[in-house]
Amino acid sequence: MPNLSRDALWGFLCGLVIATLFVALFTPYLVWERLALGKKCTSKERVAILIPYRDREEHLKTFLQHMHPFLKRQQVDYSIYVIEQQGEPKFCRGLLFNIGFSEVMKTETYDCFIFHDVDLIPEDDRIKYSCSSSPRHLSVAVDKFGYRMFSYSHYGHLIHVCGGVTAFSTSHFKLVNGFSNLFRGWGGEDDDMFLRLKARGLDYSRQDLNIARYRSLPHEQAEKNETNYLLLKNSQTRYLQDGLNSLETVDYRVKSTTRLPLYTHITVWIDAK
């Protein structure tokens, strides 16, 4: 009988020692894991998606219907901003991006900006809506252009056409002084951006042609404004004083900023010259 109780006592003590060891070893591990997890959550990249916009209600509806589930599947921490132009009849895509960027940065902080046409819908979930170590061209292969890449030679530069959808870290966008404010109507501002990057020793990286596929929503194609292409002659010196740092010389006014459930709507009035 006394033997039995001694065994029981030993058993109990052994159990106690094992349990203590278990707690002593596992507590630091659990704490470490929580900390690591917490850090991962707070350091998640914040992404702003900027849409230059005018008079494309159907496209915007389709875009939002597609993009919210798409971005949620990728678990992106994102917000969508629609920058709507009023006043000036010719569309100012680059200027709208600069105004959007500067307005958004007044009250928020983002690590990554995606400059996105409203009529382009990504077809593949592997197209990453995030920023990397260099600016990135996302809409490499568009259906209406036969899913092909284009380049052309202009004023002695080989220009890769990088329109549609591009991703810039906030610091890279500032480094090239944003887009030019000077382009009016369709064409050229994206080629100007390509040359800005070159001048800064940066380049667009591109996702694989077979992945980076986009569907374009149908609309009447505006005629290219050939005058814009004359501006490309001095893109690589002009960028230093034409862009984010010269916005205050542009005649525009932000009329309203409205937070809606699916996006933030910024309306901008631009003086018609």
Ligand SMILES: *[C@@H]1O[C@H](CO)[C@@H](O)[C@H](O)[C@H]1NC(C)=O
């Ligand atoms: C073409 O671009 C020039 C300058 O870039 C601008 O002055 C002109 O109004 C534009 N015309 C059209 C039709 O977009």
